[in-house]
Amino acid sequence: MAVTKIHPIKKTLYLALDYIMNEDKTDGKILISSFGCNPKTAHLEFEQTKRECNSKAKILARHLIQAFAPGETTPEQAHQIGLELCERVLQGKYEYVLTTHIDKGHLHNHILFNNVSFETGKAYQSNKRSYHQIRTVSDDLCRENGLSVIDENYKKFKSRYSTNGKSYMEYTEFKRGNSWKNMLQLAIDKAVLKAKTYEEFLKTMEEFGYEIKIGKYLSFRHKDKRDKGRFTRAKASTLGEDYTKERIKERIEEPNKYQIYANKKRHYEKCFYKKPDTIVDMKNNEKVKSSKGYEIWAGKHNMKTMADALNEMRNYGVNSYNELDKKLQETASKRQDTLGKIKQIESSMKEIYSAIENKNTISKNQLIYDMYRKDKENKAFYEEYKPQIIAYEMAMKGIENSKHKLLSIQNLSDKYMLLEQEKATLMEKYSSQNSMLHSLQQAKKNTDLYLDNHLEK
Structure with missing residues (x-):
């Protein structure tokens, strides 16, 4: 395994x-190589490139x-x-000196390597993305040369649950279990x-409601146009x-797929909520008092709305006003229980992620x-490896206090996936x-208002 890190040099390059x-x-000095410069005068040549490119970096x-x-x-x-790493990362655009x-x-x-490219004149952008590229290239080279690399199970886990590339809205929906990408992943599973x-x-x-377009890539679109x-x-x-065409074909043939992806309780229908109409308050509405036409319309509207409310209550098994109160309390209690289970699962997922x-x-x-x-x-x-040493000690302290310390990353990842699917099921239930x-609350409100208006008359 190769560990990489990068930092800037602002002074005393020589x-x-x-x-x-x-x-x-x-x-x-046998293990020294360079590109685009002489190692002995590299600091001068770097500065010359910067001047020629009019760089203010x-x-x-x-x-x-x-x-x-x-x-x-x-x-x-x-x-x-190291030479191959320079070739793949710097792509012949920056002077560099490599030593082992x-x-x-x-x-x-x-x-x-020079912070300014002699080819483009632009400064090297060092950020999380560029560092990730360096890490990826380094791991690839280690793998190609038979050296150890970072845990593949961890890479798969991060690939599935990373938030990179998600908009804020999509990330929020992902956390709630409603992300259309997340729903598609679960449907494929x-x-x-x-x-x-x-x-x-x-x-x-197709039975799950997805239209499929087959080409270089498999493409999906749900028929309810949620995306x-x-x-x-x-x-x-x-x-x-795990969701490419090739990988899907491999997963179908996997003998242990039931252990990883099984979740019989999962449903993919999306629940839509349409707000019921509201009864017009015939006693206090100023428009009713000032317009006979509106009063007639409001009366018809209230009758229709009340009929809809009664039908809605019957659909929920409510046949009387007393049953309505009881059903409201029962539903509120069940919703709270479901929310409690969701929070428990989220807590477990957080522990596993950590x-x-x-x-x-x-x-x-x-x-x-x-x-x-x-x-x-x-x-x-x-001093050279202080961040890594501190990170290691903090991670050891964290894992010692964890009930998951004996499980492998693979086992934890599988457990996280099952919890995610269970959470998605509960989110739909909620x-x-x-x-x-x-x-039911709107039906009760309409019923109370309708009866109040009716009794007043």
């Missing part, structure tokens, strides 16, 4: 270059470090991986569970890696922490109960 090219650290260079697990690779292989250090018991690459062949899967999705009429492509970047993050942090920083523990007096090492409660 000192940073001297440090990374130290012959005691680089096997007599305050950062002189970026310092990228790539550290490998002890004994996992050779100096030559580590250096070659062999002095700390673990091999690590130092890459100093259900269809995969039921289907024995890919053709059966497509037929099942505003758009087709949603089943791509890794849209729904996650446990997964802690386990990944521990795994990611285990190498660094083991080296730190062997030589706690090495202050230079501690929505239905909420609609019923509002309907």
